[in-house]
Amino acid sequence: MSKTKEENVGVVREMRPRSEIDESSERQELERTWRAIPGLWGWLSNTNHKDIAMRYIVTAFIFFLLGGLEAALMRLQLSKPENTLLGPDLYNQIFTTHGTTMMFLFAVPILEGIGLYFVPMMVGTRNVSFPRLNAFGYYCYLLGGLFLYAGFLLNVGPDTGWFSYVPLAGPEFSPGKRVDIWAQMITFTEISALVGAVVIITTIFKQRVPGMSLNRLPLFVWSELVTSFMIIFAMPAVMMGSGMLAMDRLVSTHFFNPAEGGDAILYQHIFWFFGHPEVYIIFIPATGFVSTIIATFTRRETFGYLALVLSLIAVGFIGFGLWVHHMFATPLPQLGQSFFTGASMMIAIPNGVQIFCWLATLWGGKVNLKTPLLFVLGFVFIFVLGGLSGIVLASVPTDLQVHDTYFVVAHFHYVLIGGAVFPLFGALYYWFPKWTGRMMSEHLGKLNFWLLFAGFNLTFFPMHQLGLRGMPRRVYTYLPEMNWASFNLVATIGAGVMFLSVLTFLINVWVSRRSGAVAGANPWNAATLEWATESPAPAYNFIHPPAVNGRYPLWTRTAETPVVTGLSAERREVLLTSVVDALPQQRHELHGHSIWPLVTSFAVGVTLIFGIFTPWAYPVGSALMLLALYGWFWPKEGPKQYGTKEEQKLFFKHQTELSLRGQDPI
Amino acid sequence: MREEQMVLDVKGLPEHGFDTREPMWWGNLLLLLIETMTFVIAGAAFFYVSQNFNIWPPPRTETYSQLNPLPGLGNPTANLIALIVSASVMIWVDRSARRADKRAIKIGLLICLLLNLGSITLRAFEFMSIHVRWNSNAYGSVLWAILILHLMHLIVETAEAFILSVYTFNRPLDPRHRLDITVLAVYWYWVTIIWIPLYLMIYLGPRFH
Numbered sequence A: 001m002s003k004t005k006e007e008n009v010g011v012v013r014e015m016r017p018r019s020e021i022d023e024s025s026e027r028q029e030l031e032r033t034w035r036a037i038p039g040l041w042g043w044l045s046n047t048n049h050k051d052i053a054m055r056y057i058v059t060a061f062i063f064f065l066l067g068g069l070e071a072a073l074m075r076l077q078l079s080k081p082e083n084t085l086l087g088p089d090l091y092n093q094i095f096t097t098h099g100t101t102m103m104f105l106f107a108v109p110i111l112e113g114i115g116l117y118f119v120p121m122m123v124g125t126r127n128v129s130f131p132r133l134n135a136f137g138y139y140c141y142l143l144g145g146l147f148l149y150a151g152f153l154l155n156v157g158p159d160t161g162w163f164s165y166v167p168l169a170g171p172e173f174s175p176g177k178r179v180d181i182w183a184q185m186i187t188f189t190e191i192s193a194l195v196g197a198v199v200i201i202t203t204i205f206k207q208r209v210p211g212m213s214l215n216r217l218p219l220f221v222w223s224e225l226v227t228s229f230m231i232i233f234a235m236p237a238v239m240m241g242s243g244m245l246a247m248d249r250l251v252s253t254h255f256f257n258p259a260e261g262g263d264a265i266l267y268q269h270i271f272w273f274f275g276h277p278e279v280y281i282i283f284i285p286a287t288g289f290v291s292t293i294i295a296t297f298t299r300r301e302t303f304g305y306l307a308l309v310l311s312l313i314a315v316g317f318i319g320f321g322l323w324v325h326h327m328f329a330t331p332l333p334q335l336g337q338s339f340f341t342g343a344s345m346m347i348a349i350p351n352g353v354q355i356f357c358w359l360a361t362l363w364g365g366k367v368n369l370k371t372p373l374l375f376v377l378g379f380v381f382i383f384v385l386g387g388l389s390g391i392v393l394a395s396v397p398t399d400l401q402v403h404d405t406y407f408v409v410a411h412f413h414y415v416l417i418g419g420a421v422f423p424l425f426g427a428l429y430y431w432f433p434k435w436t437g438r439m440m441s442e443h444l445g446k447l448n449f450w451l452l453f454a455g456f457n458l459t460f461f462p463m464h465q466l467g468l469r470g471m472p473r474r475v476y477t478y479l480p481e482m483n484w485a486s487f488n489l490v491a492t493i494g495a496g497v498m499f500l501s502v503l504t505f506l507i508n509v510w511v512s513r514r515s516g517a518v519a520g521a522n523p524w525n526a527a528t529l530e531w532a533t534e535s536p537a538p539a540y541n542f543i544h545p546p547a548v549n550g551r552y553p554l555w556t557r558t559a560e561t562p563v564v565t566g567l568s569a570e571r572r573e574v575l576l577t578s579v580v581d582a583l584p585q586q587r588h589e590l591h592g593h594s595i596w597p598l599v600t601s602f603a604v605g606v607t608l609i610f611g612i613f614t615p616w617a618y619p620v621g622s623a624l625m626l627l628a629l630y631g632w633f634w635p636k637e638g639p640k641q642y643g644t645k646e647e648q649k650l651f652f653k654h655q656t657e658l659s660l661r662g663q664d665p666i
Numbered sequence B: 001m002r003e004e005q006m007v008l009d010v011k012g013l014p015e016h017g018f019d020t021r022e023p024m025w026w027g028n029l030l031l032l033l034i035e036t037m038t039f040v041i042a043g044a045a046f047f048y049v050s051q052n053f054n055i056w057p058p059p060r061t062e063t064y065s066q067l068n069p070l071p072g073l074g075n076p077t078a079n080l081i082a083l084i085v086s087a088s089v090m091i092w093v094d095r096s097a098r099r100a101d102k103r104a105i106k107i108g109l110l111i112c113l114l115l116n117l118g119s120i121t122l123r124a125f126e127f128m129s130i131h132v133r134w135n136s137n138a139y140g141s142v143l144w145a146i147l148i149l150h151l152m153h154l155i156v157e158t159a160e161a162f163i164l165s166v167y168t169f170n171r172p173l174d175p176r177h178r179l180d181i182t183v184l185a186v187y188w189y190w191v192t193i194i195w196i197p198l199y200l201m202i203y204l205g206p207r208f209h
């Protein structure tokens, strides 16, 4: 046996007989340490990242179905002129709820949820850095969603559009509680998104398996990292914006009231400072799916890793310089307009680079055209079309022509459904075996794809023409003389086809869960670490986290590539490594299950829900939150003693000196 | 399959550390980034609405003194000094936590707590010395928003310091709570540092307008 010391104190690298490593007692110990407590209490206090992430995914998908039903209602209403299925007031509530649901309750949470599921597995760790915070984020999200739908069912659904512009949404023109519900729902979901972002970034920074330096980070993890940073910079804006709106309505502040020096355009700036990055927050994780799926189904490394990472980061930055293109129809200085037109055109460059890298990977690869890849190809086609109509909208003169028409509705569904929903379906087909241990049916999968592809284009392509013919968005009906009827009918038929497609998907899930082919650990022969463990993965993810020797670790690993041993199986211990090079630094015990995240989210709920009636909810609710946090953080066990006092002192002295001299690797 | 497998045995690694080694430190940093963004937005709103007024700050709306629209300077400046002093004491607490010097931690935390209670009280008076109500005009709304947001941070950090002091006084000092103290210190520095530009913006800016 060869024995070498790593540079880091405390790590031993050596060859060991397999029989000695694969101890079944260790497996049992891990099972006992990490398993969820049974029963309702266990369910409510669960903090395992896979369970929480699965709740995100399932909840968000249910909201997608609800949003889809609302879309179907709108399409039915518009299928013929002067239809009377929905009245104007209900139509307003429905398109607002549809947009709000799709953006805040579906797209962001499901993409973050998939990140929360797979980021820890792809970086080879056992749970996220802050398991309790993670659970708290989920409950806030759930409360926000339920609150919106409670309002909708009680006929106080928001009706001012998914961005609730003032003055329409201000106290003067929207009395009642509808807009307040919208504003508080924003706060709920943004807390959740922010919390998720913090959890994802910290997990990526600190818990990567040795060998996974930043330049070996899987592309999907990169995409979640960039997205999380965008969330951190963008979401505070919308929380402030909706908070200021709520205060204007509740305690008569004048942020957006022009009569007292406030400004309606300020609201638009704040909203779109968030709103444009939001589009990329939805799109970037989807590009992560695309890179992952393309690599797996062409059996080769994605072309241009560095170019892809750099364009992700570039998109992340440029995405913050575009918001004004949503406001070309407001009185802005000319210079500002040209600047934002230029920036909007510029973002085509990194996006183009990504598309070319993917095409180059597909070109000459041994393409294995399974359902996930099919969805990716559909994505490329539709997204490019969405990009083309985007160019029309990015230049001020043409934008003014089609502003607020169905042309815009067509454009953003091309980028949102093409850019996020198609890759998402690909991802669901791709990772279903890991979640359930079974494969999904390819036949139904292909049917699902073609129905969605055909239905989508049938629904949204005619909307371009409707927009050019002047049909405004957000109208509940139109007159026969307008000549809009036939295209609208086609769009409605298309929506019906999309409905069938989603139905096919649900049937496929249902059937495959029960009787799909058994998947095994790595059915697609993929390269990233989530496939290095059983399907479904155990609560602790890996018995021994596998260190990596490249960007596509499962394709390149050998017996010389180490696995990590020596983590305690009796406590929830994970390995911490340095941020840049992933050098082993510490063992670290994670928190276990706790009911307090749920309690704390209730305190937040009380604050925000009663906060639409009285400002006193805020101080009272904050006090409740502090109490709940006290329960959360107060340690149950007494302090553990690690080593003797002297040893501890020496160690900390040593480490402090290192970090003061700047020698502790970050 | 080979009979042997390379392992990386990490049993010998320490279980605690400070700063960039600890997820907690990063998590805290990211939360502060989020909070910084909220203040950036609030600051942007401040400058944005300032363009809508012919006189900045706008004339007072209370009848008793129409003349001087500038916010008072005494309370806020005293408060700024208190914040800076408490942050300096915090540096000492931070160092003591690393050295595991329990006595110093206790004394330091108590001083910081007292100073912060002072800051919170002064903040209450600050609301009066700005001479404008949240519902008088947009200027008042933005000012109140900024003061309240920052007040919330003062309260949260005070509560956190309180809990950590209770802990330190009652239990032996373990590494995890020494880390907590160093993380609290980072928060503390931030609460002070973020206030400096805001102070300049709110109280000094209008004087040079």
Ligand code: HEM
Residues within 6 Å of the ligand: A068, A071, A072, A074, A075, A095, A096, A098, A099, A100, A102, A103, A107, A160, A161, A162, A163, A409, A413, A416, A417, A421, A459, A472, A473, A474, A475, A495, A498
């Ligand atoms: C499932 C198929 C879908 C159909 C048939 C559909 C249909 C529609 C229609 C007809 C409108 C326009 C309503 C109007 O202006 O009167 C609309 C608005 C909108 N949709 Fe969709 N949609 C679908 C999916 C999605 C998805 C997946 C997203 C986002 C990820 C989305 C986001 C939006 C947004 C943000 C609006 C704007 C709402 C507003 O005006 O405030 N939709 N949708």
Ligand SMILES: [Cu+2]
Residues within 6 Å of the ligand: A275, A276, A279, A322, A323, A325, A326
């Ligand atoms: Cu945009």
